[in-house]
Amino acid sequence: MNNQPYGIPEKHWPAKLTYWWYRAARPLRAKALRQQQIQSIEFEQLEHLQEALKSGLGVMITPNHSFHWDSYCLLNAADRLQVPFYVMTAWQVFSQSRWFERESMQRCGCFSVDRENTDIQSMKTALDILQRRREPLVVFPEGDIYHSNDRLTPLREGAAAIALMAARKSERPIAILPVAIKRWYLEDPTPSMCRTAEKMEMRLGWKAQSHLPMTDRILSIATQVLSEKETEILGQRQQGTLQQRIAFLTEEVLKRAEAKYLSGPPKKLIPERIKEIRRILIAQQVENADQAPFEKKKQWESDMQGMFLATQLYSYPGDYLTENPTWERQAETLDKLEEDFLGANYPTSHGRKTVRIRFGEPIVLPEGKQSKSLSTDHLTLDLQERIQAMLDLLNRNHGGLSIRDSRSNTHV
Template identity: 70%
Template sequence: MNDQPYGIPEKHWPAKLTYWWFRAARKLRLKALKKQQITDIRIEQIEHLKSALDAGQGVMIAPNHSFHWDSYCLLSVADRLQTPFYVMTAWQVFSQSSWFECESMQRCGCFSVDRENTDIQSMKTAMDILQNRKEPLVVFPEGDIYHTNDRLTAIRDGAAAIALMAARKSQRPVVIVPVAIKRWYDDDPTPSLTRLADTIEQRLFWKPQSNLPLVDRILNIANGLLSLKEIERLGHARQGPLPERIGFLADSILSFAESKYQIPTTKPLIPERIKEVRKKIIQQQVDAGNQASLQQRIEWNTDMQDMFLATQLYSYPGDYLQENPSWERQAETLDKLQEDVLGASYPSSHGRKTVSIRFCEPIAMPIGKEKKASSDGITAELQQRIQSMLDAMNLNHQTNHRVSAQRVQDRV
């Protein structure tokens, strides 16, 4: 995963949506996708989105967020509809970009959000879009990129909460359109993945384990890295299944921080627990201002790094590769290791890929004085719908792949 700065954003970056700029930027988006060897983008069931927009509804698009450049793939839908999308974007993306990149993102409909704190300005912008604008709003409810395209990570309730608040004072219906984005390799990426595994093993001062199947090599790397972190944090390497060990280490890191900062453990999800610790650290930094001692600053930085480690651990389910060692899952796991071990900002491209984008029937928000729905309930429904689409897309892909393979065999 990519480490990012956390704290109080230096500013808010508002959307400056400009139609001609969005159209002109299409060439840059296509160039970036071509560089990533994404050769085909298939759009399915777009009528669910189009009918909501044609009806004048306030539309939130809620897709999964499992690989870099999936937002560019999604914007190909905007190109087809000839309607730009507003996109809620983490402020760190703006903070780490050049002036021109920020200006271009803003003119293409992006605006910043501080995910660690209550961002009133971002909330107002999102609600205004849903209540008044003809363009839809894109919110990635997973928050981070976890590189697990087949398995939706537990989504946060912020997207549902925004849609509910907008609907309560809206003069028009507000809906959430669930979206599943799935990427497949067209060519066997094993040669490229093998070279990457060689590089990671050498970084660990291992000889390349070329005598082993690639899946075993990936699992050995993961087990070795986890053992190193266990020794660092616990004093010894633990035994047992990877999911249990990963969960134990993440929980021990968070429990220590929660005790140190006197934070009650009330949030069940690890990302929410991480968010609470970060909020506490940021608040202490703000309160201390320039009066903080060097030792305090070192401690805060160390604790923030611990939260990043907990996020990294959470991004590895532990059983994802063993469950189905497909080309895609092997590539995703090595992509994460390339970022976490080699420090790559973006993983390598390992071959030609096809991306499918599928839209689901909208989830309607209650309006005005109608019986209130809970953000938890809508979040659960959103999670279920996106995961169901991903499962169906995978099943359809596997069926088509078997049929194609049989046809080739019949010709032979």
């Protein structure tokens, strides 16, 4: 997972959607996908989106967000329909990009959002798109990239809240389209994964564990990295399953921060608990930027890093790889470790891949005051269940590698 700056963004980056620029940037998007060795992108039930647009609905597209460049894969649907998409994008993406990259993102329909605070400008932009614009709005409700393509991470409520708010005062119907994006390898990625695993083993001071099956090799690395974090934070290595140890360390990091900064009970979902601590830290830094002593600033920095660690830990369910150790799950777990342990901005592309994108049936929201009959949490849960069901269906239809198939190719 990529570490990002958190604070008050220096500005808001509005969308400047320009059709000719969007078309001109198509070869650049295609080049980026080729560099990621994505050989083909197929669509299922794209007619759901096509019909919604023809009917004049305000459309929000809500895909899962499990790997870098999945947004570029989704934009192939925009190219096919010849209708650009607006995309709500974390402000950190703009802040860390060069001028031309920012300009190109804006002209291709991206606009910034501050996810840690109430971003009025971003909200107004989203409402305007849903209520008045021809083009659909893309919002990734998972928020972060967790590298777990088979298992959806609990969705944040922001996307549903925006859609319901738009429906209350819109002169046209508003619809949400759940979308599932799934990626598979076309060839055995094990040789490339072995090279990445060896880099991690060298960092740990180990000899290359090439005698181990790939799943066991990845788990050995992950367990050692976790043990070092436990020793650093808790003073000693913990007992229990990998899943239990990750959950315990995550909870301990959050409880320590919440004891410092919260006066009431914490929120339920871990991403929301992390978001709340970040929001408080940002507010304190802004209010006391000039008066705070050096030690206090270092404490804020340390606690903000603690929230990043909690996010990293949350991205490892603990049983994702062992449940079904396919090539894809092996590579995804290694991708996370490459970012978290080796500090890579982007993980290695381990081989040729194909992507399939399935569009679900639109959820047409109640209009006007009737929209109050549908709660944000109910709509969020409905979206989550639909996207997960589509991911499961894509996997069943694809007939992916079984556990035995995957393990049979793990020795190099």
